[in-house]
Amino acid sequence: MRKSKAFLYNALLLVAVSLIMRTVGIYFNVYISNKIGAVAMGVFSLVSGIYGFGITLATSGVNLAVTRLVSEALGREQPGEIRRIMTRCVLYAAGFGLLAAVLLLSLAETIAFRWLDDLRTTRPLRLLALALPLISVTSALNGYFTAIRKVYKNAITVFVEQCIRIFCTVLLLGSLLPSGVEYSCIALAGGAVLAELSSLIIMSVLYLLDPGRKRRERPSEKRYIGKILGITLPVAFSSYVRSGLLSVEHSLIPSGLKKYGASSETSLAIYGTLSSMVFPVVLFPAVFMTSFSGLLVPELAESRARGNKARIGRIVSRIMRLTLLFSVGVGGIMLCYARELGAVLYKNSAYAGTYISLLAPLVPVMYLDSMTDVMLKGLGQQFYSMTVNIADALLSVLLVWLWLPVRGINAYIAIIYIAELVNTSLSIARLLAISHVRPDFINWIIKPTAAVIGAVSLARLIFRPQALYTKAALAYAVVVTGLLYILLLSGLFVLGKEDLNTLRRLFGKPGA
Numbered sequence: 001m002r003k004s005k006a007f008l009y010n011a012l013l014l015v016a017v018s019l020i021m022r023t024v025g026i027y028f029n030v031y032i033s034n035k036i037g038a039v040a041m042g043v044f045s046l047v048s049g050i051y052g053f054g055i056t057l058a059t060s061g062v063n064l065a066v067t068r069l070v071s072e073a074l075g076r077e078q079p080g081e082i083r084r085i086m087t088r089c090v091l092y093a094a095g096f097g098l099l100a101a102v103l104l105l106s107l108a109e110t111i112a113f114r115w116l117d118d119l120r121t122t123r124p125l126r127l128l129a130l131a132l133p134l135i136s137v138t139s140a141l142n143g144y145f146t147a148i149r150k151v152y153k154n155a156i157t158v159f160v161e162q163c164i165r166i167f168c169t170v171l172l173l174g175s176l177l178p179s180g181v182e183y184s185c186i187a188l189a190g191g192a193v194l195a196e197l198s199s200l201i202i203m204s205v206l207y208l209l210d211p212g213r214k215r216r217e218r219p220s221e222k223r224y225i226g227k228i229l230g231i232t233l234p235v236a237f238s239s240y241v242r243s244g245l246l247s248v249e250h251s252l253i254p255s256g257l258k259k260y261g262a263s264s265e266t267s268l269a270i271y272g273t274l275s276s277m278v279f280p281v282v283l284f285p286a287v288f289m290t291s292f293s294g295l296l297v298p299e300l301a302e303s304r305a306r307g308n309k310a311r312i313g314r315i316v317s318r319i320m321r322l323t324l325l326f327s328v329g330v331g332g333i334m335l336c337y338a339r340e341l342g343a344v345l346y347k348n349s350a351y352a353g354t355y356i357s358l359l360a361p362l363v364p365v366m367y368l369d370s371m372t373d374v375m376l377k378g379l380g381q382q383f384y385s386m387t388v389n390i391a392d393a394l395l396s397v398l399l400v401w402l403w404l405p406v407r408g409i410n411a412y413i414a415i416i417y418i419a420e421l422v423n424t425s426l427s428i429a430r431l432l433a434i435s436h437v438r439p440d441f442i443n444w445i446i447k448p449t450a451a452v453i454g455a456v457s458l459a460r461l462i463f464r465p466q467a468l469y470t471k472a473a474l475a476y477a478v479v480v481t482g483l484l485y486i487l488l489l490s491g492l493f494v495l496g497k498e499d500l501n502t503l504r505r506l507f508g509k510p511g512a
Contacts, residue, residue: 042272066143238386300378
């Protein structure tokens with residue numbers, strides 16, 4: 001019971017911090033988008049695609065390796081092994097981080113000229129290369145605190161990092177914005193590098209001061225290098241291929257739109273609107289689920305190490321249920337207020353609301369896919385996840401290459417649907433097979449769908465559409481609609497004793 005309560009406290013802490021940080025991040029993203037424009041956002045999105053691949057190479061699955069190995073050591077009651085695990089994992093992270101930085105520094109101009117077809121991306125890429133070793137080591141330390149259930153230290157680091165990112169970016173934009181699109185991207189890159197440096201410094205200090213790392217035991221005969229590679233290589237290989245394919249896909253989107261008939265600037269503006277404006281809004285509510293998803297890895301890994309199949313089944317069932325209840329509501333509410341969200345958040349974009357409405361029905365699939373992937377990794381299924389993710393990315397690239405020049409942006413929306421549905425279906429099938437969980441379609445999908453339809457229908461009767469084009473009015477309408485959804489879920493007997501018991505365990509006395 002104590003472990004369950006600790007999990008819930010950690011989850012609530014992560015949700016609270018992530019919600020604050022994601023809210024600040026959304027508003028900051030809105031500020032940046034309105035400040036530098038859709039074209040500059042499109043250019044920086046191209047840079048971010050390559051940078052994302054660099055991060056993938058730099059981290060190479062080290063976060064998962066640390067979380068699982070430290071959790072398993074605690075599960076075997078061998079805390080003295082943690083220091084050996086961390087030493088090897090940090091060296092692994094530093095090596096891959098330096099390799100990624102050197103590669104990006106040396107290849108930045110070639111990538112900008114031959115791949116992205118925009119030389120304005122060269123200097124931002126070189127600047128971001130400096131952040132890669134910082135990110136890789138920070139990722140290893142982050143995994144340690146997740147494994148030992150001290151996620152508040154990760155939360156502190158994220159908070160400070162975000163504050164420094166915003167401060168430095170605003171400061172740099174004030175000086176560099178008048179110089180044009182390239183220098184706006186340099187300002188964004190510079191803010192990111194300084195933020196990652198602060199994150200590494202804080203995380204390192206917290207790790208060095210942590211009493212758990214100082215425990216020593218007689219050295220064991222275990223060879224952790226092999227275990228580390230056994231966990232990281234499947235994840236890393238999957239991430240390399242998928243991230244590389246995603247980078248190819250993102251570079252093909254502007255060129256595909258140009259072939260369809262759009263100008264170069266229009267193509268970048270459309271791409272920037274989707275990738276930097278719409279997707280952050282669509283994925284924003286996922287913070288309530290994904291913020292604590294990392295906690296599932298040590299919970300499932302420890303249960304797997306002890307052979308506790310019943311507990312694995314309970315965790316998987318509850319997480320799938322909560323994810324669907326939440327995401328069905330989010331998708332319905334987002335679809336209802338898509339036009340208002342686009343207009344209120346992005347005054348300079350005529351199409352943001354339209355794209356939000358097109359992607360809103362996919363929200364339950366996207367959120368469930370994210371949580372399923374985390375649970376599969378916690379259960380040692382990283383090789384299967386690798387295969388599915390590569391197939392998904394390969395399918396997306398192929399469809400973007402063949403279909404986008406023919407049908408334009410509508411084809412890209414359809415491709416997102418196809419790829420997400422294929423990936424999620426394959427992942428869920430595997431998770432259900434190994435956890436022996438039987439989904440409750442009526443209470444997990446049908447009743448929540450009926451509840452959200454009822455909630456948004458009632459909300460549309462209560463609120464006049466023309467009165468929702470201010471932030472305060474829209475926020476009030478969204479909250480009221482959410483409360484109506486919860487009431488209808490209760491009325492349909494979807495929420496019940498199980499949820500009340502969870503709250504009692506969280507707020508009741510120890511041992512209650």
